[in-house]
Amino acid sequence: MPPEDENTALYVDEDVSFSVRRQQEIPTPADDEILIETQFSGTNPADLKHATLLGIYPAVLGYDFCGTVLKAPTSSTFQPGDLVAGYTPTGINRPPKYGTHQRYLACPEDMVFPVPAALPLHHAASLTVVAMTAADALYNIFNLPLPHEHDNQAKTTKSLLIWGASSSVGLCALQLARVSGVHPIIVTASPERHSLLQELGATRCFDYKSSSVISDIKATVRDSQQGPLTCGFDAVGSHKGGVSSAQLVAECCSEDATLVSVVVQSDLKFKMPIATPNRNVVIKVQDVPFPITIPARPADYQRAWRALTWAVENYGVKFRLPSVDVFEGTAEEAMEELKAIADGGRFGKLALKHPLQ
Numbered sequence: 001m002p003p004e005d006e007n008t009a010l011y012v013d014e015d016v017s018f019s020v021r022r023q024q025e026i027p028t029p030a031d032d033e034i035l036i037e038t039q040f041s042g043t044n045p046a047d048l049k050h051a052t053l054l055g056i057y058p059a060v061l062g063y064d065f066c067g068t069v070l071k072a073p074t075s076s077t078f079q080p081g082d083l084v085a086g087y088t089p090t091g092i093n094r095p096p097k098y099g100t101h102q103r104y105l106a107c108p109e110d111m112v113f114p115v116p117a118a119l120p121l122h123h124a125a126s127l128t129v130v131a132m133t134a135a136d137a138l139y140n141i142f143n144l145p146l147p148h149e150h151d152n153q154a155k156t157t158k159s160l161l162i163w164g165a166s167s168s169v170g171l172c173a174l175q176l177a178r179v180s181g182v183h184p185i186i187v188t189a190s191p192e193r194h195s196l197l198q199e200l201g202a203t204r205c206f207d208y209k210s211s212s213v214i215s216d217i218k219a220t221v222r223d224s225q226q227g228p229l230t231c232g233f234d235a236v237g238s239h240k241g242g243v244s245s246a247q248l249v250a251e252c253c254s255e256d257a258t259l260v261s262v263v264v265q266s267d268l269k270f271k272m273p274i275a276t277p278n279r280n281v282v283i284k285v286q287d288v289p290f291p292i293t294i295p296a297r298p299a300d301y302q303r304a305w306r307a308l309t310w311a312v313e314n315y316g317v318k319f320r321l322p323s324v325d326v327f328e329g330t331a332e333e334a335m336e337e338l339k340a341i342a343d344g345g346r347f348g349k350l351a352l353k354h355p356l357q
Contacts, residue, residue: 034107046090084115134169156180160184161186191205234260
């Protein structure tokens with residue numbers, strides 16, 4: 001059991017005000033949950049945006065983690081002392097024990113995986129949300145063959161556009177699509193990221209800021225004579241100058257293409273992947289007078305989790321997060337980092353080292 005010292009946590013209250021709590025209660029895990037001492041917590045824009053946009057407050061912030069098992073169910077495959085990583089549930093009335101930006105957290109056992117030696121701990125803490133989001137899009141919405149299925153010569157005739165491929169979700173989607181046999185994989189990103197993206201599996205890269213980006217992509221697809229783009233993935237969900245990244249994706253793809261965006265779109269052709277399809281997720285969207293329940297898809301969760309497991313087992317060889325920085329400092333400084341990440345524009349991931357000062 002944890003020592004009776006303080007559990008510093010990053011918190012959002014009933015007024016959607018963000019603060020540091022030095023004496024957050026140490027979690028009590030349920031019978032099917034593991035108690036973990038956090039070593040690193042991974043950061044995501046959702047850490048703050050789920051409070052401000054989806055009504056998930058009050059709550060301890062954070063979803064991704066890597067840490068040491070302190071207590072596990074008697075029937076568990078995990079034991080005290082094991083190094084594990086994973087992520088925690090979301091939704092309105094989210095219990096404080098599930099926040100990962102705190103020294104101690106609880107997590108359902110089916111959302112935890114053992115950390116292999118080849119996976120650095122701060123990378124393990126940054127992986128699950130973005131990889132599971134990408135996997136839900138690729139394997140449950142686009143219905144691509146899983147990486148190990150492709151190894152067994154499963155074929156796909158699908159082509160893919162990833163808008164914002166240097167986002168963390170985009171980087172995961174690119175690498176998973178490559179090992180699933182997708183071709184071509186056309187991506188957009190800033191020019192300074194193009195060589196990295198080609199190294200990770202992109203067939204062609206385009207500058208998303210170019211005024212001719214749509215016509216350039218269409219010309220490339222036409223000249224390749226491999227048919228129209230059948231899968232379009234908006235991996236950024238941006239909206240600038242009256243045009244959304246989702247609209248640009250739709251313009252580049254065929255009329256009957258399967259379209260995905262990481263944020264809710266008014267265009268009903270777009271589907272939204274979620275990182276946690278294992279359970280119902282209740283959210284409150286602005287201008288909608290009642291809570292919305294996103295129903296669980298347990299079979300889809302298992303399929304996406306198999307893709308995550310493949311990424312973990314092949315980490316550093318066939319799959320990687322190209323940039324993961326570590327933050328060490330005060331909890332107040334960590335909160336400022338979360339606010340900057342929610343504002344966007346950061347390349348790569350940031351893991352918070354615990355305990356926060």
